[in-house]
Amino acid sequence: MLQNYSECSRTTRSDNIHLQAKSNMGLLFDSFFMEILVVFGAILAWLYYYFTANFNYWKNKGVPYLKPVPFFGNLIEIGLHRKTQAEGFRELYRKLEGQMFGGIFQTRIPMIMFRDPDLIKHVLIKDFSHFHDRGMPHDVENDPISANLVILEGQPWKNLRLTLNPAFNSSKMRILFHLVKECAEELSRYLDSFAQKGDDVDLRDVLARYATDNISSCAFGVKSNSLKNPHSKFREMGEKIIAPGSWTNMHRLFRYTAPSLLKYFNIKSFSDEITDFFVDVVKETLDYRENNKIERKDFLNLLIQLKKKVDITENDDEEDKNAEDDLEKMNNAYNFSFEEHDEVTNKKFTKNGAVVMQNGQTPTENGQATPRKKWLDSVVFDEHMIAAQVCVFFLGGFETAATSMSFCLYELSLNQDVQRRLRDEIDHVLKEHNGNFTYNALEQMEYLDHVVAETLRMYPSLPNLIRVCTKPYTIPGTNVLIDKGTPVIIPIYAIHRDPLYYYDPDRFDPERFTDYNKEKRPAYTYLPFGEGPRICIGLRFGLMQVKMGLAILVSRFQFDICEKSQVPLIMDPKKFVMNTIGGLWLKVTPRAH
Numbered sequence: 001m002l003q004n005y006s007e008c009s010r011t012t013r014s015d016n017i018h019l020q021a022k023s024n025m026g027l028l029f030d031s032f033f034m035e036i037l038v039v040f041g042a043i044l045a046w047l048y049y050y051f052t053a054n055f056n057y058w059k060n061k062g063v064p065y066l067k068p069v070p071f072f073g074n075l076i077e078i079g080l081h082r083k084t085q086a087e088g089f090r091e092l093y094r095k096l097e098g099q100m101f102g103g104i105f106q107t108r109i110p111m112i113m114f115r116d117p118d119l120i121k122h123v124l125i126k127d128f129s130h131f132h133d134r135g136m137p138h139d140v141e142n143d144p145i146s147a148n149l150v151i152l153e154g155q156p157w158k159n160l161r162l163t164l165n166p167a168f169n170s171s172k173m174r175i176l177f178h179l180v181k182e183c184a185e186e187l188s189r190y191l192d193s194f195a196q197k198g199d200d201v202d203l204r205d206v207l208a209r210y211a212t213d214n215i216s217s218c219a220f221g222v223k224s225n226s227l228k229n230p231h232s233k234f235r236e237m238g239e240k241i242i243a244p245g246s247w248t249n250m251h252r253l254f255r256y257t258a259p260s261l262l263k264y265f266n267i268k269s270f271s272d273e274i275t276d277f278f279v280d281v282v283k284e285t286l287d288y289r290e291n292n293k294i295e296r297k298d299f300l301n302l303l304i305q306l307k308k309k310v311d312i313t314e315n316d317d318e319e320d321k322n323a324e325d326d327l328e329k330m331n332n333a334y335n336f337s338f339e340e341h342d343e344v345t346n347k348k349f350t351k352n353g354a355v356v357m358q359n360g361q362t363p364t365e366n367g368q369a370t371p372r373k374k375w376l377d378s379v380v381f382d383e384h385m386i387a388a389q390v391c392v393f394f395l396g397g398f399e400t401a402a403t404s405m406s407f408c409l410y411e412l413s414l415n416q417d418v419q420r421r422l423r424d425e426i427d428h429v430l431k432e433h434n435g436n437f438t439y440n441a442l443e444q445m446e447y448l449d450h451v452v453a454e455t456l457r458m459y460p461s462l463p464n465l466i467r468v469c470t471k472p473y474t475i476p477g478t479n480v481l482i483d484k485g486t487p488v489i490i491p492i493y494a495i496h497r498d499p500l501y502y503y504d505p506d507r508f509d510p511e512r513f514t515d516y517n518k519e520k521r522p523a524y525t526y527l528p529f530g531e532g533p534r535i536c537i538g539l540r541f542g543l544m545q546v547k548m549g550l551a552i553l554v555s556r557f558q559f560d561i562c563e564k565s566q567v568p569l570i571m572d573p574k575k576f577v578m579n580t581i582g583g584l585w586l587k588v589t590p591r592a593h
């Protein structure tokens, strides 16, 4: 037995040695490590091929282009967060100097940058029917919040946009004005406590809280109290949305490089926490208003009316009604068809039948655009649809307004003559309005308008516009054919800082926006809100909250550079909306009388 055992163990030992020797061999090579090396090399070679195979794309089309780097394309500096989107694209714009357009690559994906203002007009307006989408993937079944105005495409976008447009006209702004003014008064009271002590203040943070209060009051009908309580839930969600490395940023990363991964891994436009928060707030507010028969004059109320199919234009001013007629004319002008992938969205959020025709064409009656009442019928507003819109109003409204205001106060601190002149104008106009900040008073402040316009020239919230070519397009005056699916970049920041259009472009000079100076510039060289049918829908509201906040602050406080101020500003390359690293600090004191 013993012997057997030892024999057995001897045999096993020798087998082991044999096996070990064998295990060091690979399938194809003598060495397992060699095999790993070869497989690794093959993967690298395949990746290299995959990421560079397209690099002759623009050359083959005869389009001037910038030489890309394997794996990164032309956006390496932006991708590695060494440059902001604004500066990164400005550099590419400069390298393409003398060209009307130029080819670039995001990793391996060909994109085209349009530099020439006339071509930009084609993309944004004249040939909108080829460029009506931003190419952001959406999945309305699993991610209902993605059915929002920023992301939706084709016919469903158009139906929604035409339905929502009147919610942002001047008549509605007049109604919302008192809510915005309330928040601005709160802001002024809050800053007063710092001003009395002559403290330095991080205005970027304070103004983000002001903008959060504003948009949550006007869009959600909820007082978020972010100024009083910096840890309010709305403020927390706002910060989560824009935080670097956030869900939203991940979504952004895959959007163009690997959109199918978004669906595969079920990466939604916002994290579940953010989606649930906003959907719950909307549901609770809707229930509360319904049960208590409360009607508050805000965006949410307008959406509730749209849900009930009430025409929200009935009490509008004549001017706004005429604007509606223009929109109906636009229906005919931008007669485009929706893409196949929009059918799901179309089924979910639009009523089949007379209004949304099965071929996707814009509905017309006797050759005329369909009247507005019928558009209203074309969108199904359920709770998710409403939540998706207010959510995007929140996202679109709070960060843009907060940063624009803080950049403006920074420039006013550096340019005291402009600050004084602006304060004089505000004093003068207020006198005519018995010291009251009214909607009309704000409209009358011409210099304020120039100051804000110049701020948005130097610091456009979104440094680039994006469109995707939805059907093959020949660039006017050339024989270059842009393929369907090609992203088109319009580099607003680079254009706003081009000395060809703005002399000494890094200097803050509101005079650039007098009527006389504006007329001297080519059209489509100033695009802080975009242009054409997809122009920012919140333009009026955004400007109202920015101007209201600035007017109240400048009329009551003096703003100066302090030790903590960064001069020049250091921009954050990780942020999508133009923003600074480390806040924006200024010294605030009561104004001298």
Ligand code: HEM
Pocket (backbone or CB within 6 Å): 149, 150, 151, 161, 392, 393, 394, 396, 397, 398, 400, 401, 404, 456, 460, 461, 462, 465, 466, 527, 528, 529, 530, 531, 532, 533, 534, 535, 536, 537, 538, 539, 541, 542, 543, 546
């Ligand atoms: C200073 C403030 C703001 C700036 C600078 C700004 C800027 C922009 C820009 C550049 C676009 C893209 C336009 C294009 O692609 O042609 C945009 C779109 C949009 N903005 Fe704003 N925005 C501001 C405020 C707001 C506010 C307050 C809201 C909502 C209450 C809002 C909601 C939207 C929406 C929904 C879109 C997408 C429109 C569509 O695709 O039909 N924005 N905005």
